[in-house]
Amino acid sequence: MKSESERKRVTLAITGASGAQYGLRLLECLLAAECEVHVMISKAALLVIATETELQFSANSRQLKSQLLQACGAESRAEQLFVHDREDWMAPVASGSGAPSSMVVCPASTGTLSAIACGASNNLIERAADVVLKERRQLILVTREMPLSTIHLQHMLSLSQMGATIMPASPGFYRKPQSVADMVDFVVARVLDHLGIAQTLVPRWGE
Secondary structure, X not given: OOOHHHOOEEXXXXXXXXXXXXXXXXXXXXXXXXXXXXXXXXXXXXXXXXHXXXXXXXXXXXXXXXXXXHHXXXXXXXXXXXXXXXXXXXXXXXXXXOOOOEEEEEEEOHHHHHHHHHOOOOOHXXXXXXXXXHOOOEEEEEEOOOOOOHHHHHHHHHHHXXXXXXXXXXXXXXXXXXXXXXXXXXXXXXXXXXXXXXXXXXOOOOO
């Protein structure tokens, strides 16, 4: 096991776009990689998770932490996981002096995309992303929407110009996926690659 000082620290926000499986699988992989993960799940995301999976998560952060650890089969990794409420302004992710160096919004709703692009900071997810941008750290947005309006595209361009990485949840088919899980792993593997975290979910091209 890695010591606390050796762990990569990542903020993970799961918002209300379809594709909750991407965020949950990413959390599972981050914990398995011994990362310290700070998680925020929006109210809309809780509804989407209940709709798209068999999981029913609590809005209470303490109960949610236990449920996430169980869903990820990571009960022994409780010290790596920190779950924050949407208005927990004392959380490390709310300040540049304490926030992790990388943040992933997965999946990222277009509403969250818009708020981040405009610097709204109306809740902890938006504030955490604002912190990452102002501190010139890594921000990855796994968008999942179609078709894209001009507003969506303009916000994506603005965020890209600010240094964010826009990674639409677009699984590849050249490896002939046999299941939904294979397609989820394709996207999660690309996110892990960008985070610099070793992964064995999907071989890189040419391997």
